[in-house]
Amino acid sequence: MKLVIHPELSEWDELLSRPAFKFKKVEKIVKPILKKVKRQGDKALRKFAFEYDHAEITDIAVSSEELKACDRKISDELKEAIRVAKNNIEVFHRAQKDAVLEVKTMPGVKCSRKSVPISKVGLYIPGGTAPLFSTVLMLGVPAKIAGCQEIVLCTPPDRDGHIHPAILYTARLIGIDKIFKVGGAQAIAAMAYGTESIPRVYKIFGPGNQYVTVAKQEVQRSGIAIDLPAGPSEVAVYADKTSHPGFVAADLLSQAEHGIDSQVLLVTTSEKVAEKVMEEVENQLELLPRKEITAQALEGSWAIVVKSNEEAIDLLNEYGAEHLILATEDARHLAKHIENAGSVFIGPFTPESAGDYASGTNHTLPTNGYAKAYSGVSLDSFVKKITFQEITPKGLQKLGPYIEVMAAAEELDAHKEAVSIRLDYLKKK
Secondary structure: OOOEEOOOOHHHEEEOOOOOOOOHHHHHHHHHHHHHHHHOHHHHHHHHHHHOOOOOOOOOOOOHHHHHHHHOOOOOHHHHHHHHHHOOOOOHOOOOOOOOEEEEOOEEEEEEEEEEEEEEEEEEEOOOOOOHHHHHHHHHHHHHHHHOOHHHHHHHOOOOOOOOOOHHHHHOOOOOOEEEEEEEEHHHHHHHOOOOOOOOOEEOOOOOOHHHHHHHHHHHOOOOEOOOOOOOOOEEEEEEEOOOOHHHHHHHHHHHHHOOOOOOEEEEEHHHHHHHHHHHHHEEEEOOOOOOHHHHHHOOOEEOOOOHHHHHHHHHHHOOOOEEEEEEEOOOHHHHHOOOOOEEEOOOOOOHHHHHHHOOOOOOOOOOOHHHOOOOOOOOHHHHEEEEEEHHHHHHHHHHHHHHHHEEEHHOHHHHHHHHHHHHHHOOO
């Protein structure tokens, strides 16, 4: 990590920029993949599985036998942990259900809104350097609670053509049985366009590498919805003299180990705190199995010493972190001033890992500064909000003249006539 002390406001843009993303270069690789899957279907998926995953796939779909066999391949300890996490995620997301909203805007005019599930959704679960079975929970649980009728799950196979048993166990626990051995941009294409084996969906969810990210953006142009703009993982930690340097270092490393393009940010008002944390980061780094990946991520990361709490909050809101940890003495108070963050972790005993796995909040969050305008995945992500209106004859007689005036002012005569013809009819009754 690079240390910078009391940067000027004019330096913030450069300090808070994310690692460069070579979109055009990746797009040149992704576009032909999407076209081949669209044209060739399963044949293209098998070809790409061999080319990219080094796996020969006969049956793209996971069989019921494979799904049942996962039970004996993972420990009881892990099963219990997954069940606890599932329960917490269910409790938090079930509480997000909206009642039907009904409002009388004026006499004789009733408006309402209700949530309707998106009937077909696709879940992409990374399975390369880290099989993210936790993401199955984060996406599958709210999809089930929302009432999505068809849930399609794609995840890359290993070299033997198998899916990690923890991914299968978690999917089975939730009640997802349409699981396919497809990864990368080709999985996004399959769910967007449909193949002989994989049904077409209306919205695609899930994180992934730069190829998956670009593929999601590309299929969005053809009318397929996606969960949110995504990029490499990131965390910002605000620490003070009361912070435990070991805790802070562990939080920074837990995010940096996601990938070489991940970014972590340490913000503090104390140079001494920054130095202690950076020293602890170096010590803990040596013990990590993913040391090389983590070290590369740290090269693009910063420790920033600011002059005051107020400046720290301004800087953190400008950054708009995917994950924001407030490891300070007055963390609860500071949390009230956070406007831009995917998810906020308050206090020394709330590690970012808790949100990643089992506290109950969702870990699919906006990155790359998108937290300034986007929310993370929630129950709302799996539903549409449909509005309804019903107007009585008396209501139209009261409201109609105002609509006529507005339509005439916009020179939309057919709009005006749709009201006028009804008012004339009512006058004759």
